[in-house]
Amino acid sequence: MKQSQLFAKTSRKLSESEASKNAQFLLRGGFIDKSSAGVYTLLPLGLRVLEKINKIIREEINAIGAEELLMPSLIQKKYWEKSGRWGVDVIYKTSTGTENKDKKDFEYGLGWTHEEVISAIAVKFINSYKDLPKAAYQIQTKFRAEARPQAGLLRGREFSMKDLYSFHESKEDLDNYYEKVINAYKNIFKRLGLKTLICETGGGDFTKEYTHEFQVLNPAGEDTIFYCEKCGFGQNQEVYKPEAHKNCKNPIQSGRAIEVGNIFKLGIKFSEAFGISFLNKNGEKKPVIMGSYGIGPTRVLGTIVEEFSDEYGIIWPETVAPFQVHLVELSGKDSDGKVTKAAMALYEKLVKNDIEVLYDDRDASTGEKLNDADLMGIPNRVVISEKTLAAKKIELKIRGSKKTDLISEAELIKILQK
Amino acid sequence: MKQSQLFAKTSRKLSESEASKNAQFLLRGGFIDKSSAGVYTLLPLGLRVLEKINKIIREEINAIGAEELLMPSLIQKKYWEKSGRWGVDVIYKTSTGTENKDKKDFEYGLGWTHEEVISAIAVKFINSYKDLPKAAYQIQTKFRAEARPQAGLLRGREFSMKDLYSFHESKEDLDNYYEKVINAYKNIFKRLGLKTLICETGGGDFTKEYTHEFQVLNPAGEDTIFYCEKCGFGQNQEVYKPEAHKNCKNPIQSGRAIEVGNIFKLGIKFSEAFGISFLNKNGEKKPVIMGSYGIGPTRVLGTIVEEFSDEYGIIWPETVAPFQVHLVELSGKDSDGKVTKAAMALYEKLVKNDIEVLYDDRDASTGEKLNDADLMGIPNRVVISEKTLAAKKIELKIRGSKKTDLISEAELIKILQK
Numbered sequence: 001m002k003q004s005q006l007f008a009k010t011s012r013k014l015s016e017s018e019a020s021k022n023a024q025f026l027l028r029g030g031f032i033d034k035s036s037a038g039v040y041t042l043l044p045l046g047l048r049v050l051e052k053i054n055k056i057i058r059e060e061i062n063a064i065g066a067e068e069l070l071m072p073s074l075i076q077k078k079y080w081e082k083s084g085r086w087g088v089d090v091i092y093k094t095s096t097g098t099e100n101k102d103k104k105d106f107e108y109g110l111g112w113t114h115e116e117v118i119s120a121i122a123v124k125f126i127n128s129y130k131d132l133p134k135a136a137y138q139i140q141t142k143f144r145a146e147a148r149p150q151a152g153l154l155r156g157r158e159f160s161m162k163d164l165y166s167f168h169e170s171k172e173d174l175d176n177y178y179e180k181v182i183n184a185y186k187n188i189f190k191r192l193g194l195k196t197l198i199c200e201t202g203g204g205d206f207t208k209e210y211t212h213e214f215q216v217l218n219p220a221g222e223d224t225i226f227y228c229e230k231c232g233f234g235q236n237q238e239v240y241k242p243e244a245h246k247n248c249k250n251p252i253q254s255g256r257a258i259e260v261g262n263i264f265k266l267g268i269k270f271s272e273a274f275g276i277s278f279l280n281k282n283g284e285k286k287p288v289i290m291g292s293y294g295i296g297p298t299r300v301l302g303t304i305v306e307e308f309s310d311e312y313g314i315i316w317p318e319t320v321a322p323f324q325v326h327l328v329e330l331s332g333k334d335s336d337g338k339v340t341k342a343a344m345a346l347y348e349k350l351v352k353n354d355i356e357v358l359y360d361d362r363d364a365s366t367g368e369k370l371n372d373a374d375l376m377g378i379p380n381r382v383v384i385s386e387k388t389l390a391a392k393k394i395e396l397k398i399r400g401s402k403k404t405d406l407i408s409e410a411e412l413i414k415i416l417q418k
Numbered sequence: 419m420k421q422s423q424l425f426a427k428t429s430r431k432l433s434e435s436e437a438s439k440n441a442q443f444l445l446r447g448g449f450i451d452k453s454s455a456g457v458y459t460l461l462p463l464g465l466r467v468l469e470k471i472n473k474i475i476r477e478e479i480n481a482i483g484a485e486e487l488l489m490p491s492l493i494q495k496k497y498w499e500k501s502g503r504w505g506v507d508v509i510y511k512t513s514t515g516t517e518n519k520d521k522k523d524f525e526y527g528l529g530w531t532h533e534e535v536i537s538a539i540a541v542k543f544i545n546s547y548k549d550l551p552k553a554a555y556q557i558q559t560k561f562r563a564e565a566r567p568q569a570g571l572l573r574g575r576e577f578s579m580k581d582l583y584s585f586h587e588s589k590e591d592l593d594n595y596y597e598k599v600i601n602a603y604k605n606i607f608k609r610l611g612l613k614t615l616i617c618e619t620g621g622g623d624f625t626k627e628y629t630h631e632f633q634v635l636n637p638a639g640e641d642t643i644f645y646c647e648k649c650g651f652g653q654n655q656e657v658y659k660p661e662a663h664k665n666c667k668n669p670i671q672s673g674r675a676i677e678v679g680n681i682f683k684l685g686i687k688f689s690e691a692f693g694i695s696f697l698n699k700n701g702e703k704k705p706v707i708m709g710s711y712g713i714g715p716t717r718v719l720g721t722i723v724e725e726f727s728d729e730y731g732i733i734w735p736e737t738v739a740p741f742q743v744h745l746v747e748l749s750g751k752d753s754d755g756k757v758t759k760a761a762m763a764l765y766e767k768l769v770k771n772d773i774e775v776l777y778d779d780r781d782a783s784t785g786e787k788l789n790d791a792d793l794m795g796i797p798n799r800v801v802i803s804e805k806t807l808a809a810k811k812i813e814l815k816i817r818g819s820k821k822t823d824l825i826s827e828a829e830l831i832k833i834l835q836k
Contacts, residue, residue, distance in 0.1 A: 005483070007485045033539050035493070036494045040490065041490060042487060044486060047486055070468075071453070072457045073559065074575060089514070092512040092514060092526075093514070094511065094512055095510070096511070125426055134425055136462070
């Protein structure tokens with residue numbers, strides 16, 4: 001991709017309405033655009049990162065036998081009433097713009113979670129123990145009427161969510177699947193470069209048992225967690241009890257954290273509300289036991305920026321970077337065009353080798369180009385200039401490192417194809 | 419994929435609330451689930467088909483230099499007011515569930531089209547003729563408060579849309595891009611197996627010029643078009659004038675048609691409303707000239723079913739089929755399990771050869787399995803039975819053909835890898 005042709009541009013201007021680091025860097029880097037408080041467009045660069053996050057999530061969730069589907073956002077009042085969630089604070093309700101239509105027919109609650117919809121589907125396909133277990137997920141847009149949306153992509157009114165739902169014949173089978181999801185989540189966050197702590201928290205209305213959150217220690221987080229690096233203990237402040245850690249001598253630590261995932265044993269609450277039952281091996285009718293498991297891909301995107309940046313901009317992990325290489329042409333007083341020619345040739349060679357490259361072919365100053373490269377945070381920055389041409393080398397700099405290396409074209413391709 | 423593990427199941431039951439063929443077959447085949455009138459879940463099989471449609475669209479739209487982004491659905495009132503579309507019939511408006519919050523802050527119109535949002539973005543990135551042309555698109559969920567949603571996926575309240583927007587310095591440049599989009603659309607519909615006619619229609623508030631629709635002649639369509647197969651003339655009934663075809667001696671024909679795409683020269687309506695201007699080469703400030711171009715992937719999915727089916731079910735074109743092969747194991751009185759063993763071995767071999775295969779491993783009758791295969795419409799049906807094992811062959815039947823062939827495993831793989 002040539003940078004001169006990108007739909008969006010970088011900006012030096014700080015946004016006055018955004019306090020968070022992730023929003024500032026993502027806005028300035030041309031990854032997102034702000035539509036209104038808590039509502040963003042993912043510009044082409046941001047969508048590239050999001051799709052890489054989604055790909056990792058899909059691979060790991062498919063690997064535990066879940067099938068992807070896509071549920072709607074318009075959810076009828078009758079479904080929310082069955083679960084008792086029509087009246088929650090965070091639900092957006094719809095009506096039409098036209099006065100003379102039957103308003104009732106246009107009244108939906110926008111999906112901020114999908115237990116109701118998946119339950120209404122599952123009841124049609126689950127009849128027997130032979131139909132169990134089942135698991136289905138989607139990566140879909142959610143809507144939450146947050147009173148004070150803040151922290152950029154960490155808490156929005158419209159955001160993406162991977163929500164997985166599982167159905168079991170017994171508590172034991174749910175427990176087994178729950179462990180599988182924990183492992184899948186560990187794989188996902190490891191591949192995303194995020195170090196997570198698993199913390200117990202409350203189950204709200206659904207269960208008296210603890211549920212679990214995957215937390216990333218970070219000062220931008222809204223939660224406070226208590227954790228022990230030695231024994232793996234972790235609790236959200238909401239449920240924290242010092243005596244729960246009394247068998248370990250290591251001192252407890254606490255810190256702010258961002259919740260990037262949560263997992264939940266729903267039990268039979270929705271099965272009973274929606275009548276999801278099955279005949280067991282003895283021909284007895286039993287309610288299905290359910291679990292639900294979330295990861296917010298857009299929040300993960302924001303978290304990665306909070307975790308990986310310096311004063312100059314973002315430092316993307318290789319696995320989610322929008323491009324592998326930022327090829328920067330510094331023509332300087334290049335009157336005969338040989339720098340441009342060499343940069344273009346390298347660009348074509350990299351593309352041919354299936355390396356994702358953003359080629360800064362813009363007519364801009366050296367300072368502007370290098371500052372933008374730091375802001376955008378692509379892991380490998382390659383400079384072609386009169387100086388590198390004279391040395392018959394290419395300058396490679398790893399984003400976040402201070403060191404530059406002069407290497408050959410063949411060495412560069414070898415490094416990038418590793 | 420093993421059919422016994424599919425999240426959804428086929429059903430023999432006709433839906434009472436659905437009159438259309440596409441809804442009936444897609445519901446019965448386990449491709450979609452109905453949530454409420456005009457609102458559907460794409461079940462795993464349906465999502466597979468939709469993703470294949472989307473992939474074809476992306477490839478052809480990327481090829482004409484447009485970049486993909488993702489805009490939000492929550493669109494502030496102030497944007498709709500700028501374009502004068504806050505009061506339209508089809509807009510869903512939101513409020514929160516909570517009485518004591520400032521209602522105004524939660525009032526959005528759900529995106530049923532995105533000219534307003536893309537205009538509010540474009541104004542930030544377009545300043546000079548050097549920034550033009552630009553083109554960006556998304557594949558995203560749209561919401562329309564249809565009074566009478568009907569015809570399954572042909573007209574829903576929630577549906578997917580590929581919407582492309584382009585920005586130009588002159589009418590000539592827009593005209594050139596418009597032709598490029600027409601070619602891209604021709605490629606898309608050809609790859610999808612759909613024969614389209616390009617028809618002129620009205621421009622609504624935006625333009626006095628005609629705009630163009632891509633129409634598929636089909637009795638399930640809501641539009642009536644007049645067309646000539648000889649000279650390529652086509653007009654929607656809305657604008658049809660017999661004298662427009664007077665230079666061709668071929669008789670005009672008319673028929674019902676489904677609109678699967680539309681393309682639109684927006685001109686400067688949105689540029690003026692949102693202040694999208696640029697400095698031309700002479701330093702003069704000019705409004706940007708815009709175009710907008712839609713294809714509805716979920717409607718396309720429904721259209722494909724309306725076009726390609728028989729009395730038994732769907733007949734998917736190869737390019738969008740959820741799987742290439744439906745491998746049906748007919749164990750019959752197979753007491754020693756050798757049919758199952760052979761079917762499983764072939765399944766693994768096909769998977770290893772990167773062939774997408776749905777393996778009907780269910781404990782069901784021959785009739786049920788073959789009927790389901792016809793209903794689901796996967797292009798190649800392969801049967802393994804005692805009879806085929808005795809002949810040391812595999813039975814291949816192309817969906818829609820009456821003929822079955824006994825061929826070898828090697829021949830099968832060769833056919834499928836063609």
